Amino acid sequence: MSLNLEAARRIISVALAHGADHAMKPLSVVVVDAGGHPIAFERSDGASPGRFEIARAKAYGAVMLGLGGFALAARAESQPSFVSALNGAFDGRIMPVAGGVLVRDATGQVIGAVGITGDTSDNDAAAALVGIKAVGLTGEA
Numbered sequence: 695m696s697l698n699l700e701a702a703r704r705i706i707s708v709a710l711a712h713g714a715d716h717a718m719k720p721l722s723v724v725v726v727d728a729g730g731h732p733i734a735f736e737r738s739d740g741a742s743p744g745r746f747e748i749a750r751a752k753a754y755g756a757v758m759l760g761l762g763g764f765a766l767a768a769r770a771e772s773q774p775s776f777v778s779a780l781n782g783a784f785d786g787r788i789m790p791v792a793g794g795v796l797v798r799d800a801t802g803q804v805i806g807a808v809g810i811t812g813d814t815s816d817n818d819a820a821a822a823l824v825g826i827k828a829v830g831l832t833g834e835a
Contacts, residue, residue, distance in 0.1 A: 697727060697797055697806040701829045702734035705797075705808055709825035710738055713813065721812035721821060724749040725797075728805050730757050730787075738812070745811050752794030752818075753809030754787050760804060762834040763819060766790035793818030796834040797826055808833070 702725035713721040720738035722745035770777040770790040792815035810818040819835040826833035
């Protein structure tokens with residue numbers, strides 16, 4: 695299965711429903727392709743307008759570096775100068791925190807990423823994983 699518009703929309707709808715079902719704060723969700731380009735984005739009613747950039751930075755960082763948000767956060771903690779330099783190399787478009795989740799196909803190849811923001815980073819990542827699973831793909835938070 696590829697990460698097309700239909701799959702992206704399904705990931706988003708399931709992630710938003712998961713957030714609502716678990717009384718999370720309003721979520722914003724973006725799905726990007728393997729090149730970091732947005733396929734689809736939605737934000738819940740009540741989500742602040744700046745959330746798109748945060749969600750995109752989480753997804754973009756994950757897909758560009760091939761690491762889920764938890765691994766990026768650990769890297770930022772252990773090698774802050776390196777991650778700061780990476781962020782400079784990517785024009786400030788990387789946010790190394792949980793909530794950026796890689797999307798892998800059946801062969802394990804990275805085909806995109808999901809970025810979610812709005813609640814705790816752990817809850818953001820959990821919602822992304824539920825959405826990704828709903829379309830038969832594998833997520834790496």
